[in-house]
Amino acid sequence: MEQKKRVMLVFGTRPEAIKVAPLVKAFQKHTDRFETVVCVTGQHREMLDQVLHLFDIKPDYDLNIMKQGQDLYDVTARVLTGLRDVLKEAKPDVVFVHGDTSTSMSAALAAFYQQIPVAHIEAGLRTHNIYSPWPEEMNRQITSRISVYNLAPTALSKENLLKEGIDEYTITVTGNTVIDALYMVLDKIKSDKSLQSEIKDTLLESGLPGEMVEDFMSPLPNKRKLVLITGHRRENFGDGFINMCNAIKTLTEKYPDVDFVYPMHLNPNVRKPIKEIFGEAAVSKNIEEKSSDSNIHFIEPLEYLPFVYLMNQSTLVLTDSGGIQEEAPGLGKPVLVMRDTTERPEAVDAGTVKLVGTNYDLIVSETSRLLDDQEYYNSMSQANNPYGDGQACERIIEFLHLGFN
Known part of the structure; x- marks a missing residue:
């Protein structure tokens, strides 16, 4: 019998939570193949909790790093040190991070320090100007250097990664999980x-x-x-x-x-x-x-x-x-x-x-x-939306399943 793989999804801001939530729910449907662990950092506290409630997600770990007046140094350090013990205890087979936040970059670095593979959702977005948007552009570039699985939302994102020397076999084009979340929420509103x-x-x-x-x-x-x-x-x-x-x-x-x-x-x-x-x-x-x-x-x-x-x-x-x-x-x-x-x-x-x-x-x-x-x-x-059809999460899960086999 195939052994289940333990996946940990780490996020901390409201935008991350919105885009990762449908993937959490999708992994939770595949209990035959995956054990799903959720860790939140609380980089956005109140706004993060709203999304967790909306999608009915109960974190297994909550770093609760939010402090009044904190700056980028504080956020980065608290996520990095907070995840040290969490990763040692949870022992995930892969750590998922999303996009370009300080939570994402720090979580990827924390996983790297323990030699745990990182999967980067929404990989490959670039402006090629490290100060615009700041600090997001550098956060995502650093995360790309660490990631083993690069989940690009569009063909252009994939092209950006290839130009930076990222191996093609580590990249797949999935569409953007935000469209999955959007359609889930619209269905909820219409039916309730x-x-x-x-x-x-x-x-x-x-x-x-x-x-x-x-x-x-x-x-x-x-x-x-x-x-x-x-x-x-x-x-x-x-x-x-x-x-x-x-x-x-x-x-x-x-x-x-x-x-x-x-x-x-x-x-x-x-x-x-x-x-x-x-x-x-x-x-x-x-x-x-x-x-x-x-x-x-x-x-x-x-x-x-x-x-x-x-x-x-x-x-x-x-x-x-x-x-x-x-x-x-x-x-x-x-x-x-x-x-x-x-x-x-x-x-x-x-x-x-x-x-x-x-x-x-x-x-x-x-x-x-x-x-x-x-x-x-x-x-x-009336122009076509280039960001997908609401099936990004299933594509991510299949790509990861293939990567483990």
Whole structure:
């Protein structure tokens, strides 16, 4: 009888958790071949716990590294030393890490120190600029040097790895697990009326006006267009973020009949310029303090489930996030990326994503074009999503099974 292999999946941030969760669930279905161990670092504590709850995942190990005021040195050191004893106790046959976080890089290094093979989910993304995005670009390059199994989401990612001298037999193209997660969540929302009610309550509690939320829940199409905005990248803090905010303010004034919704990151470097440009009342949690006729809605950060729901309701997305560049096209939503570089050029080539940087004029002109020009909008919204079909997890499991045999 074939001996089961013990796989450990390590993750610590909300984006990692979203993309690794469907793989955890997939491994747990294959109990005849694998024993699944989950270790979380808690790099994002509260947001991580939300995703664990959503996907009903109970970690076997929790490093709980989150400390107020910690920096990259602290995160890296705590993950590295925390995993030392965990790996010795669990003795996994392979350690899975995801993407480009400090958790991923440190976990890969910890496994390497104990000569445990590393499998890298979402391997091969590159900007080739070690400071953009920072520190993610260097995190993923270091992880690639350590990994034994390179699970590339696209053919371009595979090509990046081959150019760096990674052996081809260690690489497979799987699609991106975020699409697996997205489809799982959408199915959950559609089939569960109580979940829809919870989402409605969450959106109301976040600060969205009641009439807007009721409009979302109506079976009739939403009459007003909606621009969904996210922004939190370190490299945009300062002048870049001020440009972004000024552009958004201009757009809200130019399009009074369009709603702009911005779930604000908790980082003060995000909230401070928003308050300075839009005023304290605009970001107040007290809905009575806000202008009733305002079309800009700053709300508290959303859990993954209501965020996916809101993204599905949106007309287009303005973001500096990485994962949203993959998720939104899966829902047919054009994406304008407020970054100068992207490690996901496939979406740019496919026409679902466009880079606008933190350039005030570009943000205003490209958003305006999508809102005004239906033909241009359709060309982006109907382009094929290059990030997969929702079967990435099964491809990963089969590749790993072959690698063990």
